[in-house]
Amino acid sequence: MSEFSDKTSVNKLIGSNVKKMRNKKGLSQLSIESLMHKHQLSEDSEELYAWLKLYLENTTYELSIPVLRDENLAPKGQTGLIVSTLMDYKLTQHFKKLNRYDEFKTFCEETIFSIIKLRFDLQERDLLKSIVSTPLTIESKTYAHQGSVSGYSFKNHPFPVQYQFLKVSQAVKTGFKDIYQAGQFSFNPSGVPVAILTGKLAADRVIKELK
Numbered sequence: 001m002s003e004f005s006d007k008t009s010v011n012k013l014i015g016s017n018v019k020k021m022r023n024k025k026g027l028s029q030l031s032i033e034s035l036m037h038k039h040q041l042s043e044d045s046e047e048l049y050a051w052l053k054l055y056l057e058n059t060t061y062e063l064s065i066p067v068l069r070d071e072n073l074a075p076k077g078q079t080g081l082i083v084s085t086l087m088d089y090k091l092t093q094h095f096k097k098l099n100r101y102d103e104f105k106t107f108c109e110e111t112i113f114s115i116i117k118l119r120f121d122l123q124e125r126d127l128l129k130s131i132v133s134t135p136l137t138i139e140s141k142t143y144a145h146q147g148s149v150s151g152y153s154f155k156n157h158p159f160p161v162q163y164q165f166l167k168v169s170q171a172v173k174t175g176f177k178d179i180y181q182a183g184q185f186s187f188n189p190s191g192v193p194v195a196i197l198t199g200k201l202a203a204d205r206v207i208k209e210l211k
Contacts, residue, residue: 009211030055041094048095049107056111061085063116078128083112086207089135089146105132150190163188172202180205 035042035051042048064082067074074080087108095104109132116122135147152160162171171187172180182198184190 028063031056034096036093041091043098045100052091052104053111056085056108057115059085061112061115080119081116083116085112087135092134092136092147101136105134108132150188152185152188159188161188163184168197169201171198172205178209
């Protein structure tokens with residue numbers, strides 16, 4: 001999360017949540033496997049940071065600007081910008097084992113800001129404060145396995161919950177008669193909107209069956 005001294009440039013965006021991909025080719029040709037040597041992640045700083053820089057320059061970012069919905073969420077003339085992207089847990093843990101975790105976070109912060117400031121026409125002086133969180137941060141604060149946000153790996157076959165949006169109404173079923181489920185992990189991708197939606201769907205189904 002970053003805090004900026006001027007919200008003029010970010011107000012040029014429509015809405016308060018934007019997704020941006022730097023490179024249309026994306027990450028299809030970039031794999032962490034390229035850092036593996038004899039089944040171990042590389043310990044070479046130059047190689048690690050070169051890969052990380054390439055990843056950060058090509059990955060997808062989700063940008064959230066809460067102040068665009070409510071001006072009371074930031075001091076007058078300032079704004080907060082939440083920048084989110086996916087990061088490999090094992091790679092993050094690897095930097096920590098190498099005693100380079102703080103260095104890793106600083107590198108990510110500086111690289112991401114260099115990308116964001118071009119998009120928003122920002123200067124170094126515009127950044128007042130920043131906080132960097134990683135999968136290790138999430139793991140330490142929430143005990144979520146490997147710092148996961150959703151809790152489900154896309155490698156699960158079969159997938160543990162419904163994930164097809166057009167079948168979201170089926171997410172409340174449990175396989176047990178008269179028992180329904182709701183909550184952020186009852187559908188994938190998970191989150192607060194899913195908790196609200198499945199809660200309404202489950203309540204509607206119960207009301208319908210009681211009539």
